[in-house]
Amino acid sequence: MLSVDSSLDPLLKRPFSIYRWLGPDFQILYRIVGKGTDILSRRKPDDILEVIGPLGKGFPVPKSTDKIILVAGGLGIAPLFSLAEKLKKIKPLLFYGARTKEELLCIDELKSLGIEPVIATDDGTLGYKGVITDIFKKFLTQNSKLKTQNYLYACGPEPMLKALTLLAKEHGLKGSMALEQNMACGLGTCLGCVVNTKDGYKRVCKEGPVFKIEDIVWENRSFQKKS
Template sequence: MNHLRAPVLSNIEVMPGVHLMRLEAPGIAKEARPGQFVMVHCGGDTFLPRPLSVHRVEGDRVALLFSIVGKGTLWLSQTKKGETLDMFGPLGNGFTINPESRNLLLVAGGMGIAPLYFLAEKAASQGKKVTLIHGARTRDALLPVSLPQEYYEKGLPPAGVNVVTATEDGSEGFKGLATQLIPHYLKGIDQVSACGPVAMYKSMAKMPELKDKDVQLSLEIMMGCGVGVCYGCTIKTKKGLKQVCKDGPVFGMKEIIL
């Protein structure tokens, strides 16, 4: 784990209320793998650091994609280029790409795209065939493809990744929920990885089509310390109590109790 003050290289609003921040963090960039996160200290009157998924790694740089949900992330959204942030990581257990897997299905609900973009890039770079379903309430909540190439130099979406969109209001792609598309893209799929709200996971757990699949879920939950000391993110699993920050945030779907 690295504890450092990372210079902010850029901080732009890519969607309403959603920011993409790039930082110089060599140690974290070198060790990070998809599904892991960092803890970022915020200014103002905030006390606890905020957990943010690693969205991308670009050489010595780390990209974080986050939405403004409170005082901490509001403060982060106002951070300027050249300022530094106190942060530590990477933390937690991320997604596993099985060596034998050839076809991966990724399912992102809303801001679940944050860690899954990193996973999509990684899997595609290993020669895997990747399909990414991204669902949101409206097209304004989907990661736009018109961002400057300097932020996504390998392309958006990454080369080799088939992106399928779903919006609840039908403003882009399939009209409905991302989970409704899952059965249509399971043929030949070796493993499924998802990140989104608990309601999405409950729906997936009821799907007979996923019963015999390797399904990994990334849990989004409030955290205090990020290293397993405060027990603030403890959940019940079929194997007993687990800490999301230390044992997760990625768990097998058959392991957790939804």
């Protein structure tokens, strides 16, 4: 949870994934979508920002026998990149989609880990033309013998995660997803970030943001502007 400004406006911190740990430092990747991220984009080197973290629960450690598949949509590459870095020795397969070529980030860094992502862009400017879940579905169908040993890690926009949930169910695939939700406190006290799971409502900031795919109960929800 990061304060984008030292003033009281905006009052609430904004949640971001840790993209990379660099010794005691860390990096985030972010997109400007509103007031908070716009202010953040105007911060200068040596500005001091308050941060609380790391918070919540991260991705589970895979079993050594699992074949690891990562599916990232847009900025969902941020937390999956750190995971890919940790798992580089076992060469995870990465499916990575974005609206357009310009929105695909850290491709060179992924290649330097020895990971050649399968790419899809909505407009076809790079890789497969269409959504990443379409090409992932083809992969699952063509590799049906492998699927029970596969473990899926995913992060991205809600429609992508919902489609992956259906695919995982259809193909008997186990996995975990990092969810996004509006967050006010980030510390588990305001209950503003709950999502429904098969064990009842859970806080994305505390019990999440990573949940087992089979535990998530999807409901219609929309993001609200924060102050």
